[in-house]
Amino acid sequence: MKHKLISALLGMAFLGSAHGALCAEMPTLRYVQGGNSTSLSQLPITVAQMKGFYAREGLRVEFVTNDESNSAAAEEGYNPSIERGGPGDITTVSAGFFVHAVLNGSDAVAISAQTANPVYSLIVRPEIRTFDDLWGKEITLTAPWDTITITTRKLLASHGIGPSDFQFKRIRNSDARLECLQSGECAAITAGQPYDIQALNMGMGFHRLGTNYEAGPVIFNLEIVRRAWARDNGDILVRYLRAAANAMRFINDPNNRLEVMEIIRELTGEPQEIVNEIMAGYEDLTLRILPRQAELDMESFQHFLELLEEAGVSSEPLPRAEHFVDLTYAQAAGIR
Missing domain, CATH: 3.40.190.10 (Periplasmic binding protein-like II)
Structure with a gap:
């Protein structure tokens, strides 16, 4: 049940606090989650937290929520979670809302992919x-x-x-x-x-x-930061991306299948037969639901930009994918 998942996370927080001075020295990254804490999109960060991947990189990740509309904010050229007083340093956002915000003046930049092609x-x-x-x-x-x-x-x-x-x-x-x-x-x-x-x-x-x-293949959910924040906090960002990559590798490893299924069941509260179908999709590599190691596939993102143009949502031709992305930090984290 969900209370087991919550208990596991609280237990990890308790163990972490017991380290006292060591924890106090850890830099903190504020990660803004969406309003739905039981969404499958939360799977990678849940795994990273439960398996201690953040702590392994010497990083404390503080999860905060923000229910402001990404769509409405994009109209005004910003992301409400990380810009104009938003509560976080990094967040996950639909690729379309991110592109719209950047075109309207946002300083946000994509640094990794959280979900590539969900069902x-x-x-x-x-x-x-x-x-x-x-x-x-x-x-x-x-x-x-x-x-x-x-x-x-x-x-x-x-x-x-x-x-x-x-x-x-x-x-x-x-x-x-x-x-x-x-x-x-x-x-x-x-x-x-x-x-x-x-x-x-x-x-x-x-x-x-x-x-x-x-x-066709696209990128659904991107992880984004402010460009200025990334320049000032590159070490923290690289630590986070190493942990994110390890979480994705853990999820994609067939040896961890049963444990990942249990985490999905606890996270979503769904019965086993639905969990089985969800997991089958993850295991079908032709579907490319999740990145293999948090990588942002530029061809897929470029294809999404082409779909935006086909849909006619922008009156101007869109820039190339490179305009929206900075892979420097992912490369420093060993993500290819």
Whole structure:
């Protein structure tokens, strides 16, 4: 259960405090998490904390939360977690919101990838049998710049459904979009794991029409910092990235399969059969759900920028991927 996971983390905090002077000498990195602490996107940092990878690098990571809208802040050219008085030094953000913020003046820069290609499914009601049945129907996505929306639009376009061929409804989270599908208000939704699996198991005839993998490899969630902060705190950032890389290597190591599955179960609270399906996706290397060692694949990120241009969310041509990324710190941490 979740209380076991929390107890493990608290136990580690207690053991760390017992080291007194040693802990006091550790530099602290403030990591801003999203509002949903049970999301699968929290898996890498949960593993890093539980396995002591941060402490091994002589680093204390303080987790703080911030529920301000990345989408709204991007419109004004900043990330609310690390800029303009935000509570952290580093955070995770949807690639689309990050790009939008930088184009509007943000000083943020991407230094690693947290999630590359998570499973997002186009879940539809029983009466929707083919993509043609979606013409004129209400499809629930997220914000226009969000990676979820961009990749779903590409999926739809590849099956002949253009932006003007359906009614766009914006709902932020997968669980809320699932409620819309249940009510009958929405004909189709994009749902991430485990909500897509839950939908299929509801006994209401919901089924999967496609997945966002059809859009091609992208980078969904990036880890970002302020450029100025990175220049002044390079050593801390390299320590963090070494720990992040070790966490990813641990998750991707087949020898750790059972332990990782238990962490997923504790983190999400999902039953074993859903955990099994989630883990099967991670183990399928063709899906590229997680980076192998927190690396930011530049080709995938460039492909995402091309999808943004195809979606028409920007009135100007977008810069190349290198404009948004600084891999200096990852390379210093041994990430290739």
